[in-house]
Amino acid sequence: MKTFTEFGLEPKVLQAITELGFEESTPIQDKSIPIALTGSDLIGQAQTGTGKTAAFGIPLISKIPLSEDRIVALIMTPTRELAIQVAEEIGKLSRYKGTRSLPIYGGQDIGRQIRALKKRPQIIIGTPGRLLDHINRKTIRLDDVQTVVLDEADEMLDMGFMEDITSILSLVPEERQTMLFSATMPPNIQRLAQRFLKEPQHVSVIPKNITAPLIEQAYIEVHERQKFEALSRLLDMESPDLAIVFGRTKRRVDELSEALQKRGYSADGLHGDLSQNQRDNVMRKFRDGSIDVLVATDVAARGLDVSGVSHVINFDLPQDPESYVHRIGRTGRAGKEGAAWSFVTPRETDHLHFIEKVTRQRIAKKPLPSMAEAIEGKQRMTAERLLEIVQSEDFNEYKASSIQLLERYDSVHLLAAAMKLLTGEKKDVSIELTPEDPIRAKKRRPDIRSSGRRFSGGPFGGGNRSGSGKPRGRDSYRGGGSGSSRGGRDSYRGGRDSYRGGDNRSSDNRGDSRRRNDDYVN
Numbered sequence: 001m002k003t004f005t006e007f008g009l010e011p012k013v014l015q016a017i018t019e020l021g022f023e024e025s026t027p028i029q030d031k032s033i034p035i036a037l038t039g040s041d042l043i044g045q046a047q048t049g050t051g052k053t054a055a056f057g058i059p060l061i062s063k064i065p066l067s068e069d070r071i072v073a074l075i076m077t078p079t080r081e082l083a084i085q086v087a088e089e090i091g092k093l094s095r096y097k098g099t100r101s102l103p104i105y106g107g108q109d110i111g112r113q114i115r116a117l118k119k120r121p122q123i124i125i126g127t128p129g130r131l132l133d134h135i136n137r138k139t140i141r142l143d144d145v146q147t148v149v150l151d152e153a154d155e156m157l158d159m160g161f162m163e164d165i166t167s168i169l170s171l172v173p174e175e176r177q178t179m180l181f182s183a184t185m186p187p188n189i190q191r192l193a194q195r196f197l198k199e200p201q202h203v204s205v206i207p208k209n210i211t212a213p214l215i216e217q218a219y220i221e222v223h224e225r226q227k228f229e230a231l232s233r234l235l236d237m238e239s240p241d242l243a244i245v246f247g248r249t250k251r252r253v254d255e256l257s258e259a260l261q262k263r264g265y266s267a268d269g270l271h272g273d274l275s276q277n278q279r280d281n282v283m284r285k286f287r288d289g290s291i292d293v294l295v296a297t298d299v300a301a302r303g304l305d306v307s308g309v310s311h312v313i314n315f316d317l318p319q320d321p322e323s324y325v326h327r328i329g330r331t332g333r334a335g336k337e338g339a340a341w342s343f344v345t346p347r348e349t350d351h352l353h354f355i356e357k358v359t360r361q362r363i364a365k366k367p368l369p370s371m372a373e374a375i376e377g378k379q380r381m382t383a384e385r386l387l388e389i390v391q392s393e394d395f396n397e398y399k400a401s402s403i404q405l406l407e408r409y410d411s412v413h414l415l416a417a418a419m420k421l422l423t424g425e426k427k428d429v430s431i432e433l434t435p436e437d438p439i440r441a442k443k444r445r446p447d448i449r450s451s452g453r454r455f456s457g458g459p460f461g462g463g464n465r466s467g468s469g470k471p472r473g474r475d476s477y478r479g480g481g482s483g484s485s486r487g488g489r490d491s492y493r494g495g496r497d498s499y500r501g502g503d504n505r506s507s508d509n510r511g512d513s514r515r516r517n518d519d520y521v522n
């Protein structure tokens, strides 16, 4: 654990870091920043929410001279929302230095992007499909790029972006620095590394549990048809600040967000079939708290950093353990605690055990919240909201009518009615969701990481809260050499495909034999 002053960074970059409120560097930042500053290739792995963005962002910005007027750095992300978010963080970090960066992603008006490119950005943060569009139109040239970062590198591979990445990187000079970052490094990441990296340094700060340490994990066994009731009871019982509910398909997300709205929750959906405008709106509403439940496909599983997300709920279990790790990692970030709940149908319990095995983390079974617990939770929340207003003493204009009402009605009756109104309860609206098939457990070597150096604590409480607390021999869960487990994993992957998150253009164009069901495409 260091302070940022120890990296020899220039004052303007330090000033931006201070302004972001970062006091100490996180372990991945400690280890990556000095290596990245030397220009060496790097594979960086650390738990979700531990500051990987700044781990590559800070050295990237530091190395770019102010006078530079070419594109010298390229960051690729699997989804548009992530490109936007990473660009924001890079923007904040380079605020005083004045480094110019630009997000480039599908769904946004290309003319606008072309105009913005004329302002000579030094760093481009983009999704592969739209990047290729610009390259083909010659509105982006990569001849001067010196540093490339693949954020969520394993996901880029999974989404079938290998071809796009290969085309893009073939246009970047060989003499360059390439860095891969993710919380999960399944064995097939080697393929990417071998192809694109030169003698990379591995930086891994993954403790025993790959899932972030401050996330309380639980599951509830429910039948498919009970899931919605379970969700509304859980939301009532827990009254999350902000929650992300993951559904398996776009249809599911649409139906679920509509159902939640009908029942009086402030929810909206995010998936890849929405227009970019809709996607931006939903994200904006979620970030500013005007909705408190975001229902999403895996398009929101990776990298998104929204402060205040106290709960992640897997309405449907994800197909693979990596997705589980990333989904639940939307909470419990930057040292904050979070809760992750998963609904597991009876036929999916094997799959859950598989996830536990790969993540080396026991997930506690909890009972379905009772009606009484749900009601109590909701009323507690409502009372809290009332009392906040009472304390604020900001209700003068309601006093006169209250006095009138109290002259005619009983005070308890009145307050009970007001509370009922405040809960926004709409229990009588009937809800029908199209059932989803259960996820089938598939076999593969349960290895989620490529290199395994141990890590000992640090800011964000890393590594010290380890679930069962029992030391488990890591080898017991590890597959063989990472190369050899490739076959197993790929075959496991075969069915998923679900998720080509960010870039509709490239996902639509890809004749995708792996894709099982169009519904799955984000």
Ligand SMILES: Nc1ncnc2c1ncn2[C@@H]1O[C@H](COP(=O)(O)OP(=O)(O)OP(=O)(O)O)[C@@H](O)[C@H]1O
Pocket: 021, 022, 023, 024, 025, 026, 029, 046, 047, 048, 049, 050, 051, 052, 053, 054, 182, 183, 302, 303, 304, 305, 329, 330, 333, 334
């Ligand atoms: N040194 C630091 N001190 C305090 N907060 C930090 C520090 N570094 C990063 N953060 C904050 O921590 C949060 C998580 O960071 P970031 O999104 O980079 O995590 P990540 O490791 O990339 O997670 P994921 O695997 O989910 O993408 C952000 O809000 C970021 O601003």
Ligand SMILES: [Mg+2]
Pocket: 052, 053, 151, 303
């Ligand atoms: Mg990240």
